[in-house]
Amino acid sequence: MESIIPYYARWIREGKLQVSSEWNKNLKVKFTVQDPCNLVRKTFGDALAEDLRFTLKACVGEENFIDMNPSMSNNYCCGGGGGFLQNPYKEERIQYGQKKLDQIVATAADYCISPCHNCHSQIHELAEMAPHHWHTLHLWTIICLAAGVLCRNERTYLGDDLREVNIPEWDETEFL
Amino acid sequence: MSKEPVVIKKKKEKTFKDIVMEKLPDGGNLNACLTCGTCAAGCPATGLHGMDPRKIVRLAALGMDEELKKTPWAWLCSMCTRCVYACPMNVNIPQLVFNMRAAWPREERPRGILRSCDVALGTDTCSAMGFPVQDFIDVVEEMLEGVRTQPGFEDLQAPIDKQGAYFLVNQNSREPGTEPEEMIPLWKILHMVGADWTYSSKGWAAENYCLFLADDDGWKEITRRAAEAAEELGVQSFVNTE
Ligand code: SF4
Ligand code: SF4
Numbered sequence: 001m002e003s004i005i006p007y008y009a010r011w012i013r014e015g016k017l018q019v020s021s022e023w024n025k026n027l028k029v030k031f032t033v034q035d036p037c038n039l040v041r042k043t044f045g046d047a048l049a050e051d052l053r054f055t056l057k058a059c060v061g062e063e064n065f066i067d068m069n070p071s072m073s074n075n076y077c078c079g080g081g082g083g084f085l086q087n088p089y090k091e092e093r094i095q096y097g098q099k100k101l102d103q104i105v106a107t108a109a110d111y112c113i114s115p116c117h118n119c120h121s122q123i124h125e126l127a128e129m130a131p132h133h134w135h136t137l138h139l140w141t142i143i144c145l146a147a148g149v150l151c152r153n154e155r156t157y158l159g160d161d162l163r164e165v166n167i168p169e170w171d172e173t174e175f176l
Numbered sequence: 177m178s179k180e181p182v183v184i185k186k187k188k189e190k191t192f193k194d195i196v197m198e199k200l201p202d203g204g205n206l207n208a209c210l211t212c213g214t215c216a217a218g219c220p221a222t223g224l225h226g227m228d229p230r231k232i233v234r235l236a237a238l239g240m241d242e243e244l245k246k247t248p249w250a251w252l253c254s255m256c257t258r259c260v261y262a263c264p265m266n267v268n269i270p271q272l273v274f275n276m277r278a279a280w281p282r283e284e285r286p287r288g289i290l291r292s293c294d295v296a297l298g299t300d301t302c303s304a305m306g307f308p309v310q311d312f313i314d315v316v317e318e319m320l321e322g323v324r325t326q327p328g329f330e331d332l333q334a335p336i337d338k339q340g341a342y343f344l345v346n347q348n349s350r351e352p353g354t355e356p357e358e359m360i361p362l363w364k365i366l367h368m369v370g371a372d373w374t375y376s377s378k379g380w381a382a383e384n385y386c387l388f389l390a391d392d393d394g395w396k397e398i399t400r401r402a403a404e405a406a407e408e409l410g411v412q413s414f415v416n417t418e
Contacts, residue, residue: 079220
């Protein structure tokens, strides 16, 4: 079993996946990233966390990436894992997520990339309770945006700030 | 006075900790705790229901098995392993917690997790949402039609059961189930890099709730089905997309 993330990084390094952070040069939208426990600490370690950051920085620009503290193998679990989202202890799950919420707020990022589905759901929910709202995105969404192939109808999780940014010139769809 | 030495009968019953230690490599180092509290300091579940990982290890050491087997905290620890990573003695708290979960009668474990596990076991696709093979094929077909109208993606493929593909790609059921358009960016990436990939009709679902349920037979069965699909298709690599 492999993760797709090191492949993203490799394809970018090999030039097969052509992404550019030009779109964010003036916008300066800030991004942070969650290290999924199952992928990073529990399985592939910091090497995967590095590939994750390499991929994201290539898409949004090095200067627009703000890391969480602590990060990589030391990062906190978001509280969406281990079946938390399917158990009846919702209040506890939100309390558990407080550490993650504080971490993301401290980055002041506009977007939190969550390459895992459980993290995505939990972090998306935590944003509702945060003093400053952030948007939660899958990694593939930002890759396609940076590759200039993300249509309007694939932007459900993007905020208003990025709805019309780097739209493929042939895209005539409407925002969903 | 008898010259026989006094023999103190030591008929000590095994504690929960002893039983768990027999299952784990190096006994999970469950006897090695220094009570330093590093685990509790960095655990997001600390304080929930008045419990924390250091206390859990103490309960185990003191043989307070009833408390251990009953506390709902077993479901509040996400088994994220941050504590082990930080622990100077490598005490395997999440494995202890996994076994605490397993000590609950199956039908008393949290219903949502139980249902997701049972539903996955009951369908070929292993989808915790019970998403059947045909629906998966249909939704992929429908999404494909849309994306192929876009310039540069006219020949985009999202094969199911393509024999001998290089990658077998899995997918969380929530995508085909509730937000199918989220599959498209992934497909576009695979298309742009020219990857030779396929889904499998059986066992494509990425989630494994039986693992969270601490149902050993169940999670092995889910894993077995996915591995079997990979073998049948003769792929080189099984790629997890989340
Ligand atoms: S960090 Fe390790 S040694 Fe310290 S209290 Fe926790 S389990 Fe014990
Ligand atoms: S595995 Fe459990 S006890 Fe350890 S840090 Fe994570 S939530 Fe806390």
